[in-house]
Amino acid sequence: MTDHTDIPITETHHCSCGEQDDGLPELDVRTIPHAIRHGSVIGAFSQVAPxxxxxxxxxxxxxxxxxxxxxxxxxxxxxxxxxxxxxxxKVKLARLA
Structure with missing residues (x-):
C-alpha cells in the first residue's frame, strides 16, 4: 500500500467549514522520478477546474x-x-476554459 504522505502536493483548503486558504495547490516535481514526471503533472493539471x-x-x-x-x-x-x-x-498553470 502506498503512503500518500509522500506525495509532494501542497493542497489548498476547499470545504464549507468557514476556514479559507487562498493559496494555489503546488506540485514539487523535483521529488517525482524523472520517468513519470510529465505524466504526473499532466494528470494533476487534468484535475484543475476551469x-x-x-x-x-x-x-x-x-x-x-x-x-x-x-x-x-x-x-x-x-x-x-x-x-x-x-x-x-515555479510555474503557474491556469485552466482558462
Whole structure:
C-alpha cells in the first residue's frame, strides 16, 4: 500500500467549514522520478477546474513539459513564471476554459 504522505502536493483548503486558504495547490516535481514526471503533472493539471490554477516547482525550465501541456490543452492553458531559477523554477498553470 502506498503512503500518500509522500506525495509532494501542497493542497489548498476547499470545504464549507468557514476556514479559507487562498493559496494555489503546488506540485514539487523535483521529488517525482524523472520517468513519470510529465505524466504526473499532466494528470494533476487534468484535475484543475476551469478558472483555477496550480503551481509546479521544477529543477529546470520545464519547456518540454509546457509544450506537451500546450498540445493537450490548447488555448485553455495559461502559463506564467513565478520564479526562474537558479535552483527552482515555479510555474503557474491556469485552466482558462
Amino acid at each position: 478558472g483555477s490554477a496550480m503551481v509546479i516547482v521544477a529543477p529546470h525550465n520545464p519547456l518540454p513539459l509546457l509544450n506537451q501541456l500546450q498540445q493537450i490543452n490548447g488555448d485553455s492553458l495559461a502559463v506564467s513564471y513565478l520564479q526562474e531559477g537558479p535552483d527552482a523554477w
